[in-house]
Amino acid sequence: MNSEKLIIELNQLLSDFHIYYQNTRGFHWNIKGKRFFELHVKFEELYTEALTSIDEIAERILTIGGTPLHAFDDYLSTSKLRVHKNVSLDTATVTAIHEQLSQLVDQENVVKALAVECDDNETEDMMIALINTQQKTMWMFKSWLGEEVTA
Template structure:
């Protein structure tokens, strides 16, 4: 069994890098959708949601960097073009959304999709003995689950 410089199995690490690049792609699409929501939101909840969407995209920007740096730590190469992101993402693109409920529902659905990616990566990183990726995914999951609960409460669900 061939090992990386971190002592992880090379084949398992390559699989993790592939999945992390998928997560990176999804976060980039989610980030850009959040920017659009922040810019285009209208209505009585404008002030509240304008600030909240900015909070979300700022947080996403940090996570994007963390994911890319984790890929590099695993000796992989992070994707970095929009064509790669579109090709490797599964989150919906939010375009021209100005309605508050529609915007919040997009965020909830995007986070739910990110959670699927993160749980898969968590499973793979656990099997690979990759505690660094495991810890990062656990932190992302816990935070996003709480955000989904809070946004669903805002939606009255």
């Protein structure tokens, strides 16, 4: 299996997940307003899920013979996600999470396609599971925002 390109794209996803994780922690810590309680709990759920995904992605990179990125400067220089600072309003945080999840799904689709090319069913399955979970969360946040949800 030629997994060099797959490892590069998995490291891209790993970096993106780290930025998503830290942004979501920041939203959890800094959320304000009437929806504090519901969003504070939801954001904790999301960053806990992200931490599990980070570990699974890194272990998958190791399993297929790569080395996962593991320094914050690597994540910052590699990630395609924007770092969010001092965001505390409910709609701004939910909109940012929705946008980040969309970017993660885009990268997971890249990884999934490469996994198919490399005949790596395990990585493909991992991406399918991540995409399914994140698309559901995106639908929920879009509904929360009151936006029309289309397939």
